[in-house]
Amino acid sequence: MTKKMFMLIILIGFLGYCVKDQEAQPKKDDLKDYRQFYHIKTLILEEGHPLYKDFGGIHHIYANEKAYQAYKNKTKFPEGALIVFDLMEVVKKDNAVAEGKRKVLAYMKKTNKNKDTGNWEFQAFAEGDLSKPVVKDAVNQCFACHKSVEKNDYVFSEWRN
Numbered sequence: 040m041t042k043k044m045f046m047l048i049i050l051i052g053f054l055g056y057c058v059k060d061q062e063a064q065p066k067k068d069d070l071k072d073y074r075q076f077y078h079i080k081t082l083i084l085e086e087g088h089p090l091y092k093d094f095g096g097i098h099h100i101y102a103n104e105k106a107y108q109a110y111k112n113k114t115k116f117p118e119g120a121l122i123v124f125d126l127m128e129v130v131k132k133d134n135a136v137a138e139g140k141r142k143v144l145a146y147m148k149k150t151n152k153n154k155d156t157g158n159w160e161f162q163a164f165a166e167g168d169l170s171k172p173v174v175k176d177a178v179n180q181c182f183a184c185h186k187s188v189e190k191n192d193y194v195f196s197e198w199r200n
């Protein structure tokens with residue numbers, strides 16, 4: 040075997056190993072993976088609540104690993120921390136309160152470039168459809184309210200055991 044061929048075989052083997060390694064560790068850091076994140080809390084906003092029009096329904100809050108560590112240790116959220124707000128309609132039937140259709144899927148992601156919004160990127164998608172973003176002006180649509188919790192790095196929810 041020539042030296043060139045030998046090197047080629049080693050290279051193919053190495054590439055194969057890389058591909059396999061990626062498959063073995065699915066990336067759980069993207070928005071699309073949020074159902075594999077940590078569940079932070081759930082809340083139901085009922086009719087009569089001042090935020091009912093926009094946020095009425097049942098919502099769940101999820102955090103990726105970086106955000107979870109910050110929630111738990113009550114530290115500042117590091118770059119890459121991702122928090123997801125999943126809002127569904129409420130269906131009341133047979134004395135049960137259940138989830139209906141998804142109304143909105145929103146997120147906050149810590150960056151180092153969104154200076155006007157506390158270094159958080161804010162976005163929300165109608166019906167959870169990633170092709171339907173609804174935030175055009177994060178300062179007024181989202182941050183205007185979230186800035187009231189500056190002392191918690193602009194995050195309302197807190198970790199509970």
Ligand code: HEC
Nearest residue numbers: 082122123124145146147161162163180181184194195196
């Ligand atoms: C009028 C106030 C208000 C506005 C406007 C608002 N939020 Fe929130 N948001 C809240 C409150 C209150 C919570 C906490 C809910 C809970 O504790 O269950 C929250 C929670 C969140 C969370 C989970 C992290 C946290 O802070 O607890 C995300 C993500 C989020 N909002 C994204 C958005 C996005 C994106 C927008 C803009 C489209 C937005 N919010 C606009 C009040 C607001």
